[in-house]
Amino acid sequence: MTNEFTRRDFLAALGGAGILILCQTEAADAQESGRRAHGGDAHPRAISAWLHIGEDGTINVYTGKTEVGQNIRTSLAQAVAEELRAPLASIHLVMADTDLTPYDMGTFGSRTTPTMAPELRKAARAAREALAGIAAAKWGVARTAVQVTDGKVFCEGHSAGFGELTRGQQMVESIGPELALTPATEWQVAGHSVPKVDARELVTGKHHYTPDMKRPGMLHGKVLRPAAFGAKLVGFDDAGARQVPGVTVVREGDFAAVAAPDAESAERALAALKGEWKSEPQPSDRDLFAYLKVNAEPGEDRQGRGSIERGMAEADRKLSQNYTVAYIAHVPLEPRAAVAEWNGDKLTVWTGTQRPFGVREELATALGIPEERVRVIVPDTGSGYGGKHSGEAAIEAARLAKAAGKPVQVVWTREEEFTWAYVRPAGVIEISSGARRDGVVTAWELHNYNSGPSAIGGTYDIPNQRIVFHPSKSPLRQGSYRGLAATANHFARESHMDELANALEIDPLEFRLRNLKNDRQRAVLLAAAEKFGWGKKKVAAGHGFGLAIGFEKGSYLAACAEVSIEGGRIKIIRVTESFECGAVVNPDHLRNQVEGSIIMAIGGALFEQLRFDNGRLLNPKLSQYRVPRFADVPVIETVLVDRKDLPSAGAGETPIVGLAPAVANAVFQATGKRMRSMPMAL
Amino acid sequence: MYVRIRAPFYRGRADNEDMSRITELEVNGIIRRVDAGPKRSLLSVLRDDLDLTGAKYGCGEGQCGACTVLLDGEAVRSCITPVAQAAGKRITTIEGLERDDRLHPLQEAFLATGAMQCGYCTPGMIMSGVSVLEKKASPTDAEIVHGMQGNICRCGTYPRIVAAVRMAAQQAKSARRTS
Numbered sequence: 001m002t003n004e005f006t007r008r009d010f011l012a013a014l015g016g017a018g019i020l021i022l023c024q025t026e027a028a029d030a031q032e033s034g035r036r037a038h039g040g041d042a043h044p045r046a047i048s049a050w051l052h053i054g055e056d057g058t059i060n061v062y063t064g065k066t067e068v069g070q071n072i073r074t075s076l077a078q079a080v081a082e083e084l085r086a087p088l089a090s091i092h093l094v095m096a097d098t099d100l101t102p103y104d105m106g107t108f109g110s111r112t113t114p115t116m117a118p119e120l121r122k123a124a125r126a127a128r129e130a131l132a133g134i135a136a137a138k139w140g141v142a143r144t145a146v147q148v149t150d151g152k153v154f155c156e157g158h159s160a161g162f163g164e165l166t167r168g169q170q171m172v173e174s175i176g177p178e179l180a181l182t183p184a185t186e187w188q189v190a191g192h193s194v195p196k197v198d199a200r201e202l203v204t205g206k207h208h209y210t211p212d213m214k215r216p217g218m219l220h221g222k223v224l225r226p227a228a229f230g231a232k233l234v235g236f237d238d239a240g241a242r243q244v245p246g247v248t249v250v251r252e253g254d255f256a257a258v259a260a261p262d263a264e265s266a267e268r269a270l271a272a273l274k275g276e277w278k279s280e281p282q283p284s285d286r287d288l289f290a291y292l293k294v295n296a297e298p299g300e301d302r303q304g305r306g307s308i309e310r311g312m313a314e315a316d317r318k319l320s321q322n323y324t325v326a327y328i329a330h331v332p333l334e335p336r337a338a339v340a341e342w343n344g345d346k347l348t349v350w351t352g353t354q355r356p357f358g359v360r361e362e363l364a365t366a367l368g369i370p371e372e373r374v375r376v377i378v379p380d381t382g383s384g385y386g387g388k389h390s391g392e393a394a395i396e397a398a399r400l401a402k403a404a405g406k407p408v409q410v411v412w413t414r415e416e417e418f419t420w421a422y423v424r425p426a427g428v429i430e431i432s433s434g435a436r437r438d439g440v441v442t443a444w445e446l447h448n449y450n451s452g453p454s455a456i457g458g459t460y461d462i463p464n465q466r467i468v469f470h471p472s473k474s475p476l477r478q479g480s481y482r483g484l485a486a487t488a489n490h491f492a493r494e495s496h497m498d499e500l501a502n503a504l505e506i507d508p509l510e511f512r513l514r515n516l517k518n519d520r521q522r523a524v525l526l527a528a529a530e531k532f533g534w535g536k537k538k539v540a541a542g543h544g545f546g547l548a549i550g551f552e553k554g555s556y557l558a559a560c561a562e563v564s565i566e567g568g569r570i571k572i573i574r575v576t577e578s579f580e581c582g583a584v585v586n587p588d589h590l591r592n593q594v595e596g597s598i599i600m601a602i603g604g605a606l607f608e609q610l611r612f613d614n615g616r617l618l619n620p621k622l623s624q625y626r627v628p629r630f631a632d633v634p635v636i637e638t639v640l641v642d643r644k645d646l647p648s649a650g651a652g653e654t655p656i657v658g659l660a661p662a663v664a665n666a667v668f669q670a671t672g673k674r675m676r677s678m679p680m681a682l
Numbered sequence: 683m684y685v686r687i688r689a690p691f692y693r694g695r696a697d698n699e700d701m702s703r704i705t706e707l708e709v710n711g712i713i714r715r716v717d718a719g720p721k722r723s724l725l726s727v728l729r730d731d732l733d734l735t736g737a738k739y740g741c742g743e744g745q746c747g748a749c750t751v752l753l754d755g756e757a758v759r760s761c762i763t764p765v766a767q768a769a770g771k772r773i774t775t776i777e778g779l780e781r782d783d784r785l786h787p788l789q790e791a792f793l794a795t796g797a798m799q800c801g802y803c804t805p806g807m808i809m810s811g812v813s814v815l816e817k818k819a820s821p822t823d824a825e826i827v828h829g830m831q832g833n834i835c836r837c838g839t840y841p842r843i844v845a846a847v848r849m850a851a852q853q854a855k856s857a858r859r860t861s
Contacts, residue, residue, distance in 0.1 A: 069798075069799035069801070069837050070799070071799065195796060199792075199798065200785075202798055202801030203785065203789040203801075204776065204777070204779075204780060204789065205735070205736020205804075205805040206736070207801060208735065212729075212735035212738075262730065263726060263730060264719075264722065331836055333746065333748055333800070333802040333836045334740075335740075380800075380801075382738070382801070382802025383837055414740065414742055414743070414746075589796070592799060595838060595839070595842075596799055596837045596838035597838070600837070621745070622741045623743055623745050627834060628840075629833075629840075630826075630827040630831050630833075630844070631828075633840045633841060636841060
């Protein structure tokens with residue numbers, strides 16, 4: 001504990017000194033979860049804020065990022081090992097602990113690889129330089145005579161481990177911009193498929209996720225949920241609940257909850273709580289798309305060019321179509337959970353969130369205490385997919401723990417997770433376009449209602465376009481999701497491009513190439529088409545081929561799909577996806593992300609859809625809301641395009657966007673029916 | 683469309699409030715003392731009373747398989763298995779697969795194939811996979827898929843999980859051949 005408090009004070013001092021404030025560019029990414037970037041906190045420049053070498057040579061690396069299955073605990077360790085010239089096994093990442101790690105806005109927007117990895121690389125590079133300097137001074141030799149390799153510092157006749165040189169002292173040197181980082185072409189540790197560093201903990205069941213945690217005297221908490229979204233608690237009777245031995249009941253406004261020594265007692269107490277709720281009438285999913293359009297704001301055209309009127313006048317074929325996407329749930333297998341513990345006036349909360357510092361702020365506000373008295377620690381978490389930006393369970397546990405005077409754990413049920421988390425926005429996308437007979441698209445007008453502006457523009461070279469995102473009033477609480485609206489916008493755009501190609505009787509691959517100048521986009525498209533056998537393999541009777549391209553968050557992709565229709569249902573037979581995100585950091589883990597994204601995308605494409613009526617979800621269970629399972633998985637071929645000459649981009653999200661339009665286009669080829677809604681139905 | 687629930691249902695018999703409390707369970711080869719009402723879920727007794735948190739809560743209705751453990755070698759969803767159904771049977775959890783610090787071949791195969799992302803489903807996946815392999819030493823891919831259909835990996839590592847089960851089966855086969 002002493003060490004931790006020392007570290008906390010140390011970080012506070014660095015923050016106070018305000019050494020350098022890095023402007024964050026993530027506001028747009030945070031936007032869909034309804035939050036603006038924080039921005040004001042210092043990004044410390046001292047090596048010791050990011051990295052500490054113990055006397056025993058253990059290397060602790062500090063980052064506010066969270067591990068949710070995207071394998072950054074491994075990829076960031078690779079980055080540090082590379083620049084520090086230290087064995088991977090000697091590096092331990094301390095992640096997402098607001099007392100120990102520098103401020104971080106959150107783990108979203110695929111920002112870890114393009115922003116955190118370079119930050120840690122620079123810190124490790126500076127540490128290597130500092131170690132060499134210490135050794136040179138100690139041995140009385142020139143700095144240039146000292147070499148750092150494999151966790152040791154050498155000079156003729158001398159050798160020392162890192163720990164012997166630093167003796168556990170903080171390295172307060174500043175991280176300067178002048179030290180050159182190792183180029184990707186020379187990477188020894190990064191760029192290779194090293195295994196997940198904590199995999200053994202996972203296959204043995206030893207890793208403690210938040211729901212697995214226990215604290216001395218810990219109680220189990222349960223929250224009384226409203227009868228409908230936005231309902232107000234107008235009547236409350238806790239007499240029955242108070243009969244349960246050891247129970248604590250909390251009522252603060254619309255928040256009512258119980259905590260008891262075991263889960264069974266907590267459930268009994270919850271069942272005995274009587275609440276009377278008052279709610280307003282609310283729309284149903286049947287009226288959703290009309291509702292979103294009626295309540296839409298005018299929006300702004302931020303990517304407009306040329307003149308739509310002129311483009312339409314030049315066109316030989318014109319086309320107008322609407323596309324829709326449903327609300328879907330993230331369904332992280334670990335539901336929201338938190339353990340809260342008060343020590344005097346200091347609150348510590350362990351919780352699975354993608355935004356530990358954001359949740360610290362939420363807790364401080366909800367509990368009316370300064371942020372300095374709140375510590376949030378995120379154990380490596382059972383996934384998020386953009387669904388865990390918020391701190392609901394953390395606040396619930398903290399309120400209960402405060403009232404009970406004991407630690408409290410709150411673990412949401414699956415039904416609570418479906419109902420009271422936020423969802424991926426639904427939306428309507430309208431596209432009007434025009435193209436010449438030779439396949440050149442001359443006009444493109446797109447209006448997206450509610451689903452979001454991510455990847456709304458695309459990479460085609462269209463001389464005349466108008467592109468408008470219209471925010472709307474959402475019947476369900478909506479927020480971030482893996483890839484945000486990029487899936488919806490790609491589904492609409494790539495389906496529409498296919499419709500144009502078909503109208504002009506041009507092969508969909510050829511049609512796309514005629515409208516694309518971007519070399520990286522063309523390269524992934526050709527790579528996927530070749531691997532898939534586009535234009536070479538024959539389509540079997542009753543089957544169809546479809547393709548789609550994509551670009552978002554610095555990564556390019558193309559997807560080809562083969563489908564068949566079995567018993568009136570769409571069956572995805574085979575998917576080929578090429579992906580290019582600059583220099584590949586860990587090929588096997590990148591493949592894992594691409595495969596996983598393709599499979600997750602099958603759910604949104606074919607069957608996931610939240611149904612609701614008058615403020616209630618109608619299918620808040622896994623028996624009522626279907627997600628992809630083993631038998632849904634097609635043959636998947638991935639093609640990684642490794643561009644060692646380009647900076648690495650994140651890859652946890654963008655591989656999800658290509659599947660749905662590729663499948664929709666394949667279904668059209670198989671059946672002649674155009675799929676314009678996600679999920680698709682024949 | 684959904685998964686047939688294979689956990690033992692015992693409607694009409696188990697709802698008997700007079701059933702005695704469960705005081706003993708055989709878990710991972712060891713007799714453990716407990717004191718649980720007969721209708722409590724096996725998952726809650728394992729996790730809350732015995733500190734065996736490898737089996738996870740994922741849905742509470744036997745749909746996701748994160749809570750999978752073995753009863754006499756058969757995979758069951760412990761979240762919908764009343765603890766009374768486990769009394770007198772051999773219960774195996776993920777914590778019981780390691781022998782003398784050596785991982786089970788399927789755990790090794792999960793490591794070798796990198797068959798996980800967030801890892802929350804992994805213990806349940808491994809227990810279901812062990813059950814598949816105990817039923818048939820060399821299952822086909824279709825048999826693996828069929829046997830694992832009740833387990834959800836939301837991260838979508840299914841192809842790697844199938845590869846891991848296949849790998850464990852092949853290694854057991856070559857071990858038998860050489861011995």
